[in-house]
Amino acid sequence: MKALTGLLLLVFGHAVSSVIHSLHYFYTASSGLSTFPEFVAVGMLDEVQIGYYDSNSKRIVMRQDWMEQFLREHPGELERNTGRALGAQHSLKAEIVNLKRAFNQTGGTHLYQNMYGCEWDDEDGTTDGYEQFGYDGEDYLVLDLKTLTWVAPVRQAFTTKLRWDGDRAELQYLKYYYTKQCVDSLKKLLAYGKSTLQRTERPRVSLLQRSPSSPVVCHATGFYPDRVVVFWRRDGQELHEQVDPGEVLPNHDGTFQVSVDLNLKAVPQEDWGSGLTIPIIIGFLVPLLAAASAVVGVFVYQKRNGETLLQH
Structure with missing residues (x-):
């Protein structure tokens, strides 16, 4: 493995x-x-x-x-x-x-x-x-x-x-x-x-999946302002097919949230070989008022023996 x-x-x-x-x-x-x-x-x-x-x-x-x-x-x-x-x-x-x-x-x-x-x-x-x-x-x-x-x-x-x-x-x-x-x-x-x-709040991000066959959901919340673009990338290429972008919604505290679903059909079946980690990157483009760049977390996405593992 x-x-x-x-x-x-x-x-x-x-x-x-x-x-x-x-x-x-x-x-x-x-x-x-x-x-x-x-x-x-x-x-x-x-x-x-x-x-x-x-x-x-x-x-x-x-x-x-x-x-x-x-x-x-x-x-x-x-x-x-x-x-x-x-x-x-x-x-x-x-x-x-x-x-x-x-x-x-x-x-x-x-x-x-x-x-x-x-x-x-x-x-x-x-x-x-x-x-x-x-x-x-x-x-x-x-x-x-x-x-x-x-x-x-x-x-x-x-x-x-x-x-x-x-x-x-x-x-x-x-x-x-x-x-x-x-x-x-x-x-x-x-x-x-x-x-x-004119404040800026960075998002908290989670990866969610209800079952091994259901879409993978990238959920970001707690960010401000609401001008955020969330996208999925695989092997350096942004994915468009089988991606369902959600609407940016307000939170009760004045910040915002958004979810973007990825249907696993976007990843070719031959890539799901035993023990292979599929390189998928979730990216955020946040046009803030001042330049800032930060690593928010590390995520691993792997499918093995019918199980989906999400780790950060």
């Missing part, structure tokens, strides 16, 4: 040339849902929830400690944002009535959503903005910021599109808001949340 061959599991930290920061707001109005608030608003900064409002409480709850500090140092900001959320609550709820009429609906469960926000590249300073509305899970109206017009994917939205396209003053304000005002707010909030949002 040949000795087991240890293969390094590496985390490659690359200094990225730039980072694109984002500030998003999500509004959801509903009808026909007895166990869900009629209106919910959520604010997200770099994909981290910073604030929450619903029609039951009619108040904004800060989700981050540093947002509490921001409010203390900016008197009136909470009141303004609460008023903005309350106004959106009334307008979206009223629009559901109009939409049900336009779609010839009388009952059932319905959702009307509004998502808007902006992005900023911290290296070259470029910005972008977006706003869109959706009804029952489908696009309803989408703002084209370059042409300052609204796109109507469904015919029921065409009348509203024409009316909104005709309001040039409002469109000019939206252009100013998304290219200037929203970006200024994004930068201001980033300054308060820098220690949290």
Whole structure:
């Protein structure tokens, strides 16, 4: 029996040339849902929830400690944002009535959503903005910021599109808001949340397999930020076939997790000779804010006498 061959599991930290920061707001109005608030608003900064409002409480709850500090140092900001959320609550709820009429609906469960926000590249300073509305899970109206017009994917939205396209003053304000005002707010909030949002956490990694014939699962958890690419390599070549990449999901502590499955069909049957260690490497590409590189662990993958051995 040949000795087991240890293969390094590496985390490659690359200094990225730039980072694109984002500030998003999500509004959801509903009808026909007895166990869900009629209106919910959520604010997200770099994909981290910073604030929450619903029609039951009619108040904004800060989700981050540093947002509490921001409010203390900016008197009136909470009141303004609460008023903005309350106004959106009334307008979206009223629009559901109009939409049900336009779609010839009388009952059932319905959702009307509004998502808007902006992005900023911290290296070259470029910005972008977006706003869109959706009804029952489908696009309803989408703002084209370059042409300052609204796109109507469904015919029921065409009348509203024409009316909104005709309001040039409002469109000019939206252009100013998304290219200037929203970006200024994004930068201001980033300054308060820098220690949290720009931290880096390395992943904890496990290899899992339920049975000798089931896929091998590479599970990484506890990493931050969420910009992680997990891949399998064999004999120096990255594997694409029989690899099932999972979705990056949040943990309760603000970090993230992801699992990537490898179907054993990706390894030729002739390679499973008695006593041979199959050289498979699990790699991570983590674009961090500062260069860093570290060996996280050593894993051995071997199949022998119908048994799968995972060791680190």
